[in-house]
Amino acid sequence: MNPALKRRSIAVLLFLIAPFAATVHAWGDLGHRIVAELAWRQLDPAARAEVSRLLKADGDDSLPDIASWPDRLRDMPGKEDLGKATGPLHYVDIRDDKCHYVPPRDCADGRCVVGGLEKYVAVLGDRHRSDAERAEALKFVVHFVGDVHQPLHAGNRDDKGGNEYQVQFDGKGTNLHRVWDSQMLYTRDLKWQAYADRLAAEGPVKLPRTNASESPYAQWAEESCDIVATNGFYPATHRIDDAYVAKQLPVAETRLREAAKRLADLLNKTLD
Ligand SMILES: [Zn+2]
Structure with a gap:
């Protein structure tokens, strides 16, 4: 094939696969970094020291840097199988x-985000495990706490978390999942540090009440589901207009703040 034709074929191929590549898991990198950064700021000294030690042992630098690691596994040489095996744990x-939420129905064999959190929080807190195992668990925990707070990662519609619900946003076709993962957040036009500063300036978030008789992770998922089920969350017009963003972006940002506070509480408890 001549080079020009080859280049064009590759361009066409990228164009064809791009929409699918973008439908993967959860808050984009921006949202995950914001959650990790806000959580880091709320860690007590002992948890901070242990997080730093585990990250360093695994060759990583900071909590925001590893927050999207589970989303990158499928493209990492040698980690493809882990990425595949843990795919269902993102939602x-x-x-x-x-x-x-009914575990046997919604999370058979622990293969959902609630089961993923239960599994990896246990590994993280187990001092008999190796640093490598616990560092890996930390990366999953940071990520999954974010994911379970993205409403469309715990919805009750049969549409792959809104991936199959096409919408128009800014004159372009997209789907509701992408709007919630990242596109609404991008409208602030802030880098993750500045975005974290903005949300931190709102002060401490008031967490929804949870009851002690049910798994907290299950309750975080049910909160997400309740948000998805509210009137207007799925825009009947299939159009994300200014009114939609004005109403729903604060909801998304509250979920980021709740995720961060809960992640910090969880790490403080597990690592002290
Ligand atoms: Zn994810």
Whole structure:
């Protein structure tokens, strides 16, 4: 094939696969970094020291840097299988109109984000495990706490978390999942540090009440599901207009702040 034709074929191929490549897991890198940064600021000294030690042992620098690591596994040489095996742990489909999570139905064999959190928090807190295992668990925990707070990662519609719900945003076609993962956040036009500063300036977030008889992770998922089930979350017009962003961006930002506070509380408890 002549070089020009080859280049064009590659361009066409990239164009064809790009929309699918973009449908993967959860808050884009921006959202995950914001959650990790805000959590880091709320860690107590003992948890901070242990997080730093584990990251360093694994050759990593900071919590925001590793926050999207589980989303990158499939493209990392030698980590493809881990990426594949942990794919279902980024979300949960709650198959219930009332958003009531039922483990055997919604998380068979622990293969959902609630099960992923249970598994990796246990590994992280187990001092008999190697640093490498615990560092890996830390990366999953940081990521999954973010994911479970992205409403469309725990919805109750049969549409792959809004990936199959096409919408128009800024005159372009996209889907509702991408709008919530990243596109709404981009409208602030802030880098992650500045975005974290902006959210931190809002002061401490008031966490929704949870009850002690059910797994906290399950309740975070049910909160996400309740948000997805509110009127207007799925725009009937399939159009993301200014009114939609004005109403829903603060909801997304509250979820980021809640995720950060809960991640900090979880790490403070697990690593002290
Ligand atoms: Zn994810």
